[in-house]
Amino acid sequence: MKLSKPVPPPFDKYHFYRRAVQSPDVDVRFLRDTYRELRKSEPNDLREDFCGTFAISCEWAKLSPKYRAFGIDLDHEPISYGMAHNLTELSKSAAERVIIREENVLSPGLPKVDIIAAMNFSHYIFKARETMKQYFANAYSTLNDGGILVADCFGGPACQKQNKDFTEHRGFTYVWEQVGYDPVTSEAVFHIHFNVKEKSGKVRRHKHQFTYDWRMWTILELREIMLECGFKKTHVYWEGTSRNGDGDGVFTRVQSGEVCEAWVAYVVGER
Ligand SMILES: C[S@@+](CC[C@H](N)C(=O)[O-])C[C@H]1O[C@@H](n2cnc3c(N)ncnc32)[C@H](O)[C@@H]1O
Missing domain, CATH: 3.40.50.150 (Vaccinia Virus protein VP39)
Incomplete structure (x- = not known):
């Protein structure tokens, strides 16, 4: 079987x-x-x-x-x-x-x-x-x-462009990603990803867990x-x-x- x-x-x-x-x-x-x-x-x-x-x-x-x-x-x-x-x-x-x-x-x-x-x-x-x-x-x-x-x-100038910010936590990395910025509409899309260290030591990426269109x-x-x-x-x-x-x-x-x-x-x- x-x-x-x-x-x-x-x-x-x-x-x-x-x-x-x-x-x-x-x-x-x-x-x-x-x-x-x-x-x-x-x-x-x-x-x-x-x-x-x-x-x-x-x-x-x-x-x-x-x-x-x-x-x-x-x-x-x-x-x-x-x-x-x-x-x-x-x-x-x-x-x-x-x-x-x-x-x-x-x-x-x-x-x-x-x-x-x-x-x-x-x-x-x-x-x-x-x-x-x-x-x-x-x-x-x-x-x-x-x-x-x-x-x-x-806000601030860093929030008016594409960027990715990585913060280390015990066992995982928190990733805050900004996808562009439109100076005409002031709109931007943000994603949260988590890169999690598994027991085997392998890092598994959990992408786009949260998305905000703001x-x-x-x-x-x-x-x-x-x-x-x-x-x-x-x-x-x-x-x-x-x-x-x-x-x-x-x-x-x-x-x-x-x-x-x-x-x-x-x-x-x-x-
Ligand atoms: C950025 S999350 C923040 C959640 C929570 N305040 C926190 O800090 O974890 C935004 C939340 O707003 C809710 N939401 C969006 N538009 C809403 C509305 N018009 N009325 C009520 N809730 C809304 C979403 O379902 C989501 O849970």
């Missing part, structure tokens, strides 16, 4: 994404501290728009027994992954305070909260100004009085649209620089930025 070859388990792209890209424990502290700094009060409810596997929502529920988190995403796949891998990590009490909805962030009737987080540049999916405005207006109308919208953003928004554009939607004030949190010239992960409120090849920042709108 001919034995059939064992079928390898499917590649767990969310596991590698979690290790390479996400820092939800750091993100929730930044969100809480930013609210405290601007509002001089305590937040309770957070909405994680474009939540994917809703790692931030889970960390938020862990941060305080008073905190509730709502996650919104229209894709069933990451939500069900989060249900199986992230929600199950929580205590019963924390898990009960995480509510996930498979829905479009542009839909009416989303939960009203103190903080809305749009992270990992997910809102860059909206290419038309009108659609970004519709999103920010929806966020504004679903924030409690004094609530904040926190949207991350990135418009590269500027900070100024995002701030102007927030103000048009009724936000009272907008702020920018800019990352400090470590000794080796890379970002140090510490974001502070600034009035102006500085020239660097690639930067990450947060734009915050206050209702």
Whole structure:
């Protein structure tokens, strides 16, 4: 009898994404501290728009027994992954305070909260100004009085050309690839690949695990649209620089930025 070859388990792209890209424990502290700094009060409810596997929502529920988190995403796949891998990590009490909805962030009737987080540049999916405005207006109308919208953003000259960036992790390399940049439309396509070292020592390439087709928004554009939607004030949190010239992960409120090849920042709108 001919034995059939064992079928390898499917590649767990969310596991590698979690290790390479996400820092939800750091993100929730930044969100809480930013609210405290601007509002001089305590937040309770957070909405994680474009939540994917809703790692931030889970960390938020862990941060305080008073905190509730709502996650919104229209894709069933990451939500069900989060249900199986992230929600199950929580205590019963924390898990009960995480509510996930498979829905479009542009839909009416989303939960009203103190903080809305749009992270990992997910809102860059909206290419038309009108659609970004519709999103920010929806966020504004679903924030409690004094609530904040926190949207991350990135840019710099390095993001205006084709490039591939390699980051080494234990057992694998994370590859962030930018495929061109259109100066007329400000659009660019990005791919995430993982090169994983197997037990045999062989490196297996898992290409195109995630693909994003985005418009590269500027900070100024995002701030102007927030103000048009009724936000009272907008702020920018800019990352400090470590000794080796890379970002140090510490974001502070600034009035102006500085020239660097690639930067990450947060734009915050206050209702
Ligand atoms: C870049 S991923 C980020 C996921 C998650 N925030 C994270 O950091 O892992 C973007 C997510 O936005 C979701 N998405 C895209 N357009 C959306 C929309 N209009 N409404 C809700 N979710 C959307 C996608 O399904 C995807 O899960």
